[in-house]
Amino acid sequence: MKVKMKIALLFLMGLSHLVLAQKNDEAKIEALIKKMTLEEKVGQMAQITLDVVGKGDDVYSSYDPVELDMDALKKALIDYKIGSILNTANNKALTNEHWYEIISGIQKVAMKQTRLKIPVLYGVDEIHGATYTVGATMFPQQIAQGASRNRELVRKGAEITAYETRAGSIPWTFSPVLDLGLDPRFSRMWESFGEDPYLCTQLGVEMINGYEGDNNTVGDPEHIASCLKHFLGYHATISGKDRTPAYIPEDALREYHLPAFKAAIEAGAHTIMINSGIINGVPVHANYDLLTKLLKEELGFKGLVVTDWADIENLQRRDRIAETNKDAVMLAINAGIDMSMIPYQYEPFCNDLVALVKEGKVSMERIDDAVRRVLRVKFALNLFEKPTTHYKDYPKFGSDEFGKAAYDMAAESITLLKNDDNVLPLDKSAKVLVAGPNANSMRTLNGAWTYSWQGDRVPEFASEYNTILEALQNKMGEKNVTFVPGVSYKDGGKYYEDELDQMEEAVKSAADADVIILCLGESTYTEKPGDLNDLYISENQTELAKKLAETGKPIVLVLNEGRPRIISRFEQQMNAIVQSYLPGNHGGDALVDILLGEVNPSGKLPYTYPRYPNATISYIHKPSEEQKKAEGVYNYEADYNPQFKFGHGLSYTTFEYSNLKTDKATYKKGEDIKVSVTVKNTGKVEGKEVVHLFSSDLVASSVTPDVKRLRRFEKINLKPGESKTVDFTLSPEKDLSYFGRDGKKLLEAGAFELMVNDDKVEIDLSE
Structure with missing residues (x-):
């Protein structure tokens, strides 16, 4: 008892110290704002790319490796008082030493040569590790982490990412993605935790806590500021294409898209990035109702609101709601934007915003509010006292310990979707034919945002890790493993460009194999380059799968993809199917350990895997999507009929559920x-199982209720013959309420069903 009291006392003392420090920072911020000129304030609201201040042929690209252009840097920081810099599409990974040189060079100008000596805030998309740093630990992408259902591993991965990001002297990451991965057509689905609001909320908060630390102590040199993105409804486009319009009614916006952001704000996240698209006809960057009334006033967000890439400019040149750039700047800043990711031509933004304030079209109060939010992050990060961190202070960078954490996440995320006749696990002495374009590629294991924007630079930096093929050869011996691709990706091509590569040779080689490991999927992509018009897996890969199936040899299909590409044209001919998602540098080793039975798979689908391109319905849907076939009247095959359901995932053991009450x-x-x-655990091997608790509102008065909703999940480990009782606690106000058509929350009396596995129990809620 005394120990607990002492711990509690220490916690309260630490919390009191934190509150006092925040008050002191606020006083310093107000004093600094009073000293600032209008131009200095506007400069703090501008964010430019590293290319702009790097040596190169023009502002749109810097030389490789990047080197600071001191004249350009001084123009940006001294003449225009720019407050923030970020990486660009042209930048590739740098060593920690090089990062220290770059960040130190930037901060020396900001801290010694500017009038008020305000440090620069540098940001990077470190979304599955310190993605722009050579030798950093690359974790599975977020969609795979969603499949793991392991809160502890998600937080640990974020802690390691924060540590290794700070080793490169960078204090700010544009992560986590809290958008719902609802649409398998969308090019950034893999950047989300999946399609369920509760899943995204739970894992999103864990990632924030990992990045920012307990009590959001981002000034600690082992933590970084997080950035929630993309507020709000970014993935819910009508077309399934990046940065295209969405139509989201108020009840859906609050029921599905808002919960993860609300929880993340309550968890203390310091910054937020805005949806690049349009909701209900209004570009989000110009939407006062969303950015000010909802985000800042209703949700009480006190942090920094930053645009995505060039999105203020897009209000004029793409969305056509502003006649001039000046009008676009006025709309965005008045809507609630605090910092503009310009990214290249920063002079028009700065000049236009200064003019708008002088003309009275943007108030000084709005400018001061934005600058206050920018400075709040810089003080919280302790940049005024310590603008850089030194790589020598991070001895665990790239360590085996960190690599093991990445391996563990990959091992717990990889999902066994099918295993007819227990084809898996494989016998180590079996003769294996490995085929497919993803079999011998580190690029496809990692995905985009790995060493570079589109992941095209992965081969330069990841050669020390094992592809699927190499991991198989290491475990089974090169004599037992034959590789004939059959299909390969075109060098430098887009993700959908593959070509035949020894197709007939692959078919002939199957004659000498006991089993075929067929590795299909996608190459790397994100954002607009990842838009696609056909959700089916490519024709070449489909042909390869069919021809190999004709050999009669058992086939283990390994899917290595960022979104569920449709496989129904040949799925029935596959004996086993394993979804690896984008498992990172250690994914090849983790996958092979699962194929050989050294690790028991425990991943669960974080999305619904569709069977047809026109049937991409999420598990969260209305009862009318499940109308049963009337006798002799209609063919209802187009109803909810996925290839694999949300939460599906097999094991090498079996689990029995009982006594739901x-x-x-x-x-x-x-x-x-x-x-x-x-x-x-009724099987013969130890295994991990994810217990999902769903609820169903049997009757609702305002809107048709969803068929079911995930309310809780817990991952447990059981030895053969072991039993465990899992307890959950639900709050009616939080878990059984819903949003009506007016956007207001309703909790109605009536009957509800609670479901775990195939078991159900009904409860009644009274007034």
């Missing part, structure tokens, strides 16, 4: 609902 049958509003279920 609640502590009573009827509850009053305000009473907690206690739910328990027993899970037993």
Whole structure:
């Protein structure tokens, strides 16, 4: 008891110290704002790319490796008082030493040669590790982390990413992505945790806590500021294409898209990035209702609101709601934008915003609010006291310990979707034919945002790690593993460009194999380059799968993809299917350990895997999507009929669920609902199981309820024969309410169903 009291006392003392420090920072911020000229304030609201201040032929690209152009840097920081810099599409990974040189050079100008000596805030898309740093630990991408359902590993990965990002002297990451991965057509689905709001909320908060530390102590040199993105509804486009319009009614916006952001703001995240698209006809960067009334006033967000790439400029040149750039700047800043990712031609933004204030079209109050938010982040990061961190202070960078954490995440995320006749695990002595364009590629294991924007530079930096082929050869011996690609990606081509490569040779080689490991999927992509018009996996890969199936040899299909590409044209001919997602540098080793049974798979799908291109319905849908076939009247094949359902994932052992119950049958509003279920490992090997608890509102008065919704999940480990009772607690106000057509939350009395696995229990909620 004394130990607990001492720990609690220390926590309270630390919290009091933090509150006092924040108050002191606020006083310093107000004093600094009073000293600033209008031009200095506007400069703090501008963010430019590294190319602009790097030596190169023009502002749009810098030489490789990047080197600072001191004249350009001084113009930006001294003449225009620019407050923030970020990486660009042209930049590739640098060593920690090189990063220290670059960041130190920038901060020396900012801290010694500018009038007020305000440090620069440098930001990078470190979305699955310190992605722009040579030798950093690359974790599985977020979609795979969603499949792991492991909160602890998600937080640990973010902690390591923060540590290694700071080793490169960078304090700010544009992560996590809290958008719902609802649409498999969308090019950035893999950057999300999946399609479920609760899943995204839970793992998003863990990632923020990992980046920012307990109590959001981002001034600690092992933590960084996080950036929630992309507020709001970015993935919910009508076309499935990046940066295209969405139509989201108020109830859907609040029911599905807002919860993860709300929880992340409550968790103390310091910055937020805005949706590049359009919602209900209004570009989000010009939407006062979303950025000020909802985000800043209703949700109480006190941090920094930053645009995405060139999105203020896009209000004029793409969205056509502003006649001039000046009008676009006025719309965005008045809507609630605090910092503009310009990214190249920063002079028009700065000059136009200064003029707008002088003309009275943007108030000084709005400018001061934006600058206050920028400075708040810089003070929280302790940049005024320590603008750089030194790589020598980070001895664990790229360590085996960190690599093991990345391996563990990959091993727990990889999902076994099918295993007919227990083809898996493989016998180590089996003769294996390995085929497919993803079999011998580190690029496809990692995905984009790895060493460079589109992931095209991965081969330069990841040669020390094992591809799927190399990992198989290491474990099974090169004599037992034959590789004939059959299909390969074109060098330097877009993700959908593949070509035949020894197709007939691959088919002939199958004669000598006991089993075929067929590695299909996608090459790397993100944003607009990842838009596609056909959700089916490519024709060449489909042909390869069909021809290999004709050989009669058992086939293990390994999917290595950022979104579920449709495989229904040949799925039935595959004996086993393993979804590896984008598992990172250690993914090849983790995958092979699963194929050989050294690791028991435990991943669960974080999305619905569609069977057809025109049937991309999420598991969150209305009952009308599940209308049963009327006798002899209609063919209802187009109803909800996925290839694999959300939450699906097999194991090498079996689990039995029993005794699902609640502590009573009827509850009053305000009473907690206690739910328990027993899970037993009825197989012969140890395994991990994810227990999902769903709810279903049987009758709602305002809008049709969803068929079911995920409310809780817990990942447990069970030895053969072991049982465990898993307990959940639900809050009616939080878990059984819904948003009506007016956007207001409703909690109605009535019957609800709670579901775990195939078991159900009904409860009643009274007034």
